[in-house]
Amino acid sequence: MSAMTTAELRGYQQICGDEGAMMVIACDQRGGMRQVLAATPEEQAKISNETLGLTKADIARHLASAAGGVLVDPICAVPMIVDEWLLPKNTGLLIGLDASGWDTSPEGYRLSKLVEGVDARRVRELGGTGGKIMIYLRMDTPAANTQNLEILKSCIEDFAREDLLLVVEFLTYRLEGESKEGYEARLPYLIQDGCRACLDLGSKVLKIPYPGSPEACAEVTRICGSTPWAVLSAGVDHSTFLGQVEAAMSNGASGVIAGRSLWKDCISLDRAETEKKLTTIAVPRLKELQAIIRKYYRPAYRKAA
Template sequence: MRKETLSLGKSRGLSQCADQDGIFNILALDHRQAIKKVFVESAEPYTEAVAFKRATVKALAPVSTAFLLDPSIGAGPSVADSSLPGACGLIVTVEVSGFAGPKHARISRLSDDWGVDQIKRLGASAVKLLVYYHPKSETASQMKELVAQVHDECARLDIPLFLEILTYSPNPDDSQLDPEQRTDAVVQAASDLTSIGGDVLKVEFPVDVNAQADPATWDEACRSISQASEIPWVLLSAGVDFPVFAQQVESACMAGASGVLAGRAVWKEALGVSPDDRDIFLNTIARERMRELHSICRQYGRPYTEFFRYEQLLEDWYMGYR
C-alpha cells in the first residue's frame, strides 16, 4: 500500500464523500440502461427515469454520505433542482455506459462530449471510472493506459478518482470465471490497476457466494484485496439481495474495506412500481438498509484517512498554489 500525500483538492473531495470518521456510505445510482429499460414504454421515458433518480436521491440523502450518479439522468437533473443537498458528496461517472468489443475482450470507453473537466465544472466531489479488466485479456494493456490517462486528468484538476473494476472471463468459450478464477482475477486486478492510478477502489465481492458459502473463505479473499490494493477500497453490491450484501459488507470491512458504494441491493425493489409505492419503499425499507450498512461500516471499516499523509502548509502556501 502506497501512502501518498493527499493534495488539497483531493482531500476536500474525499471528505465530502465520507462521514466525519472517514467511512464511505455511498449510494450508487449511476445505472443508465437498466433504469431506462424499465421506462421504455412510458410516454416520457427520460422524464420518468429522471423522476426515479430524483426521488431516490431525496429519500436517501439523509442516510448517505454521497451519491454516485451518471451525468444524463442523474447528476445534472439532481443538481439542477437541488434534489441533491449540498451536504452530500457527488461522484459522477466519466465512462460511456457498457463496453465495446467481444465479451472476452472488453473495452471501457470515454465520451468525446463528457470528461473530467466537465465533472469538475459541475461541482462534483469526485470522478468515477469503470474499467472492465482481466489480467490475461488481450485488452488488459489498453485498460491500464485508460486508467493512467484518467488518473492524470484528475490529478491535473485536483479531483479524486474512484476506480471501479469489473472482471470477466477472457476465454471466448467460457461465459464466466469459476470460483477460484474469480477470486484470483479480482485480487490481481486490484493489484495491477491501483498501482497505476485511482484514489479509492470500488470493487466486486471477490467470492462466488453461491459456490463458496464458508465465511472463512470470504474473509481470506477480502484480506487479499486489502493486501493487493494500494488505495482504500469500498464494496459494490452487484445487484445481490440485501441480506447477502450486508454479510459481504461485514466481511469486507473486517478485512480492511473503508465502506460501501451500494446500488441495486438497496433500491432495486423501487423500480417498476407506482410512484406512491416507490416513495414508500425508498423512505422506509431502502432508508433503513442504508442505515444498517453505515452501522456495519462504522463498526468494522477502516477509515480512508489512514491511507494518506496530509500536506503540511506554511503560512504563504497559497502563493505558489497551482
C-alpha cells in the same frame, strides 16, 4: 502507492459518512435501471432520460441524504439535481464517466467506453465532488486490458491535472467459453491483480467487486496498503450483500458504494410508489449497512504531512 493531495482528500471526506468511511449510493446505471423499471426491451426503450433523472433524484433525496454521497451519470441526473435543488447541500456528488454498456473486440473482450465530452473539467463544471471511472479487466489475459488500461491512465492523468478526486472501479467478466466454475475459482486472483494494475497507474480510491471471501478481502487490503477501497453490490440481494460488507469491512475495507441491492426492489414508474418503498424498504436497508460500517471501520487513510 499514490497519496491524495489535500484537494482530493477533501473530496474523499465529502463522500464519507460521519464515521469517516465511504458510504455512497450508486445510481449511475442507465440500461440496468431501465431493466428494473420495465420488463421488456420495448418498454425499456420508451423510458426517457428525463424519467431516469427523476428516479435518480428520488433515490438521492431519500437515500443519499442519509449517506455520504451519491454517484450519478452525466446523461440523466446532472445538472438537473443540482440546478433544481434536489440534492441535499451536504451530500457528496460523484459523477460517472463511463458510458452505458461496452464494445466487444473481435476476440470477445469487453472494451470500456466513456461518455463523450465528460472529463475532469466537465465534472467540476457540473458541481461534482469528484468523478468515477469504470473499466473492465481480465488480468490473466493481458490482450484484453490494453485499451481499457490506456483509458484509465488517461483519466487518472486528467483528474490529477485538475486536482480532483477520481474513484476507480473495475469489473471482471467471463471470457467466451469459460465455465462458471472456472471463472469463480479465478475471481479472487482477478480482483487482486486488478487492484495491483489500478494502483500501478496511480489510482487513489478503488471501488471493487466483493473479492469472494474474508481471506481474499484481507489480501486486497494488504495489496492496497493505505489506499482506501470500497466494495460494490453488483446487484446481489440485500441479505447477501450484508454478509459481503461484513466480511469486507472486518478485513480492512474503507466503505461501501452500493446501488441496486438497496433500491432495485423499490423503484417504479409510479413516483409515489417509489417514494413509499424507498422510505419503508431502502432506508432501513441503508441503516443496516451503516451499522456494519460503524462496527468494523477503522481509519486506514491519513495524508502524510
